Amino acid sequence: MAEQQPAITLERVCKSFGPNHVLRDVSLTLPAGKILVMLGPSGTGKSVLLRCLVGLMKPDSGRIFIEGQDITALDERRSADREQLFALRRKFGMLFQDGALFDDMCVGDNVAFPLRQHEKMSEREIADRVAQYLEAVGLKGVQRKMPAELSGGMRKRVAFARAIALRPKIVLCDEPSSGLDPVMSATLDELILELHRKFAITFVVISHDTAEARNIADYIGLLYKGELQEYGPKEQVLRSSRRHINQFFDRSTDGPIKVL
Amino acid sequence: MAAVICGARIGATLAASLANMQISEQVEALEVMAVDPMRLLVAPRLWAVTLMLPLLCGYADVVGLAASYYAATEQMGVNGGTFMEQVRDIVHLGDLAAGVFKGMVFGWLVAIVSCYHGYRALKRDGAEGVGVATNRAIVHSAVLCIVLNMFMSALLYVR
Ligand SMILES: Nc1ncnc2c1ncn2[C@@H]1O[C@H](COP(=O)(O)OP(=O)(O)OP(=O)(O)O)[C@@H](O)[C@H]1O
Ligand SMILES: [Mg+2]
Numbered sequence: 001m002a003e004q005q006p007a008i009t010l011e012r013v014c015k016s017f018g019p020n021h022v023l024r025d026v027s028l029t030l031p032a033g034k035i036l037v038m039l040g041p042s043g044t045g046k047s048v049l050l051r052c053l054v055g056l057m058k059p060d061s062g063r064i065f066i067e068g069q070d071i072t073a074l075d076e077r078r079s080a081d082r083e084q085l086f087a088l089r090r091k092f093g094m095l096f097q098d099g100a101l102f103d104d105m106c107v108g109d110n111v112a113f114p115l116r117q118h119e120k121m122s123e124r125e126i127a128d129r130v131a132q133y134l135e136a137v138g139l140k141g142v143q144r145k146m147p148a149e150l151s152g153g154m155r156k157r158v159a160f161a162r163a164i165a166l167r168p169k170i171v172l173c174d175e176p177s178s179g180l181d182p183v184m185s186a187t188l189d190e191l192i193l194e195l196h197r198k199f200a201i202t203f204v205v206i207s208h209d210t211a212e213a214r215n216i217a218d219y220i221g222l223l224y225k226g227e228l229q230e231y232g233p234k235e236q237v238l239r240s241s242r243r244h245i246n247q248f249f250d251r252s253t254d255g256p257i258k259v260l
Numbered sequence: 261m262a263a264v265i266c267g268a269r270i271g272a273t274l275a276a277s278l279a280n281m282q283i284s285e286q287v288e289a290l291e292v293m294a295v296d297p298m299r300l301l302v303a304p305r306l307w308a309v310t311l312m313l314p315l316l317c318g319y320a321d322v323v324g325l326a327a328s329y330y331a332a333t334e335q336m337g338v339n340g341g342t343f344m345e346q347v348r349d350i351v352h353l354g355d356l357a358a359g360v361f362k363g364m365v366f367g368w369l370v371a372i373v374s375c376y377h378g379y380r381a382l383k384r385d386g387a388e389g390v391g392v393a394t395n396r397a398i399v400h401s402a403v404l405c406i407v408l409n410m411f412m413s414a415l416l417y418v419r
Contacts, residue, residue, distance in 0.1 A: 086294040100285035
């Protein structure tokens with residue numbers, strides 16, 4: 001069955017910027033419909049990994065498969081490939097680390113944007129969906145505000161609502177919980193779980209928050225200095241005796257992860 | 261002249277807005293949403309400026325004419341009718357058409373140049389990148405317009 005295909009497969013992905021080797025030989029397989037929480041200290045290439053997943057950056061070597069299709073083989077300058085790339089990207093919703101809201105549009109239009117682009121929905125249905133998702137992220141009735149009028153945490157939540165508006169099959173979240181208070185970030189975790197249950201969405205969530213990993217993850221990965229130190233189903237990773245993951249979960253300064 | 265001034269202004273705005281979208285990842289967000297940023301961001305700006313700049317030039321012509329009419333009649337005491345006759349003698353319809361045509365060409369040029377510089381801004385350049393892109397857009401638009409103007413004048417009037 002096609003459903004059994006893994007949502008995301010990485011094969012020995014490497015990416016460097018000049019002398020800066022950001023990803024080294026990252027390989028992983030994420031089954032469809034699972035939640036992966038990717039942990040890792042700041043600056044180890046988590047955001048770069050997400051960019052590679054959606055084809056915004058091209059790995060120097062290695063391959064990335066999205067539901068079996070090789071996204072690294074597509075060259076966006078060739079128009080036939082570009083169409084395929086866009087077709088692939090429709091499976092994705094992405095929450096950028098800084099939100100990346102369109103600042104010339106109000107909040108409502110931001111969330112409605114992907115719907116207007118890709119769905120044949122009436123304005124009424126769109127407005128309903130927008131209101132529903134904004135309410136779900138605790139932002140009822142902010143539709144007419146402009147992004148510049150919102151706080152950082154509010155912007156992030158709007159961006160999350162926009163990322164899930166199309167109910168994509170795979171949602172990538174770059175640090176959804178940073179900048180949010182504990183209650184709000186727990187609410188967002190709940191929402192991720194609910195969406196996951198209702199629509200079988202695959203999530204890749206980047207986080208520094210081990211509690212979040214414990215709560216929502218099916219799979220946990222730990223990225224450090226561009227290498228995947230630890231990866232696997234949650235239970236297995238939590239039982240692991242590797243020092244990287246233990247240090248992270250113990251919030252300790254004593255261990256292999258160094259602050260340079 | 262009007263085209264160059266307006267063009268530089270418009271170009272600056274275009275470049276700044278695109279560069280800003282580029283550094284705040286908005287362009288990438290579009291790409292991820294499977295929307296072609298060229299079609300959504302660049303194409304409409306191109307059309308808008310190409311079509312509107314000639315109108316602006318026409319507007320500038322009218323304002324200029326009105327101002328000189330006022331100056332001539334009120335300050336220098338020239339008879340209104342005489343002034344209009346003189347204008348009709350000196351200004352030909354062809355000149356106006358040439359003005360509109362040049363406006364379109366300049367508009368197109370300014371839009372292309374400015375969108376190019378705005379679009380090329382890189383995220384790692386940050387806010388400074390917006391300034392650089394804007395600056396380049398103004399300078400290149402103005403210079404190109406002036407150079408092109410010489411060629412076009414030569415072509416349009418030599419005939
Ligand atoms: N476009 C780029 N050009 C050059 N270097 C880059 C680029 N993007 C990222 N890097 C480098 O890649 C490394 C990893 O960056 P990345 O943004 O992936 O970190 P991160 O793990 O997301 O950190 P954080 O948790 O702070 O967001 C950094 O050293 C950064 O300097
Ligand atoms: Mg990051």
